Amino acid sequence: MNIEQRGYVSIINIVLVSITIALIAWFGFTITRTPCNQQLHYRIGELDNRFELSQDQFTSVLLDAENIWEQPTGLDLFVYDPEAEFTVNLVFDERQANFLEKQALERDIDTGAEDFKKVEEEFLSKKSVYDTDVANLTQEINYWNSQGGAPAEEFERLESERMRINGLASELNILAKRYNALADELNIRIEEFNLDVGRIFDQGEYTGEEINIYQFETTKDLRVVLAHEFGHALTIDHLNNPQSIMYHLMQEQDLDSPHLTQEDVDALHQVCANKNNFFTQLFDGSN
Numbered sequence: 010m011n012i013e014q015r016g017y018v019s020i021i022n023i024v025l026v027s028i029t030i031a032l033i034a035w036f037g038f039t040i041t042r043t044p045c046n047q048q049l050h051y052r053i054g055e056l057d058n059r060f061e062l063s064q065d066q067f068t069s070v071l072l073d074a075e076n077i078w079e080q081p082t083g084l085d086l087f088v089y090d091p092e093a094e095f096t097v098n099l100v101f102d103e104r105q106a107n108f109l110e111k112q113a114l115e116r117d118i119d120t121g122a123e124d125f126k127k128v129e130e131e132f133l134s135k136k137s138v139y140d141t142d143v144a145n146l147t148q149e150i151n152y153w154n155s156q157g158g159a160p161a162e163e164f165e166r167l168e169s170e171r172m173r174i175n176g177l178a179s180e181l182n183i184l185a186k187r188y189n190a191l192a193d194e195l196n197i198r199i200e201e202f203n204l205d206v207g208r209i210f211d212q213g214e215y216t217g218e219e220i221n222i223y224q225f226e227t228t229k230d231l232r233v234v235l236a237h238e239f240g241h242a243l244t245i246d247h248l249n250n251p252q253s254i255m256y257h258l259m260q261e262q263d264l265d266s267p268h269l270t271q272e273d274v275d276a277l278h279q280v281c282a283n284k285n286n287f288f289t290q291l292f293d294g295s296n
């Protein structure tokens with residue numbers, strides 16, 4: 010209504026202003042990285058040797074992580090480039106230190122469980138000898154009691170047998186104490202171990218200028234963490250499917266052969282579509 014009242018010149022002005030705004034916005038988007046038109050060039054920055062991973066090993070895991078996004082989509086999204094400004098880093102802090110501690114604890118638990126089992130076996134076999142000896146002695150004593158008492162040398166033999174069996178009993182008690190102490194220790198360690206549950210993707214982060222990885226257990230694990238952070242670098246947010254690379258927890262993704270879910274693929278197409286929106290509107294007229 011207003012436009013018609015003001016006439017032809019106003020319409021042209023509005024059109025010009027719109028085109029200018031669109032061009033500025035489009036230009037703005039081309040300055041910021043556009044994941045589907047411009048590849049992310051990256052290189053390895055910090056690589057703390059406490060992760061026990063060589064440069065070559067890290068590079069190969071990075072290429073695997075790239076492939077998780079690139080193979081199914083046919084897009085060349087990431088490029089390893091020694092000259093790149095963007096870095097991917099393995100930063101050692103308390104997260105990996107805690108993990109290594111936990112691993113040591115796990116080994117302790119295994120050793121503890123073995124020790125416990127040995128002591129248990131020793132205890133049980135000694136106990137069965139003890140029980141048999143006690144039963145035999147009791148039978149003999151009962152026999153001689155029914156006879157009105159044992160002859161002197163027989164009495165002495167029974168007495169020394171009784172003392173031998175008592176010695177066996179105190180050995181058994183010592184073993185039982187060790188057995189219980191080991192069981193307690195083991196339980197404390199298992200409890201400690203179980204405290205650490207659920208693994209949020211705080212083991213890595215994308216800052217806009219770099220990807221930092223703070224914790225991983227195996228290279229399979231690292232591959233998924235990197236793919237997840239690569240996803241953030243593509244400007245993809247967290248998704249709701251627990252099997253998605255972009256789910257906020259590492260839990261149900263297939264670590265052995267990690268792959269995008271439909272939601273991951275859709276999210277990538279979505280960010281590509283958003284980034285290309287102005288370009289598409291200006292030159293294609295669709296979407």
Ligand SMILES: [Zn+2]
Pocket residue numbers: 210237241247257
């Ligand atoms: Zn995340």
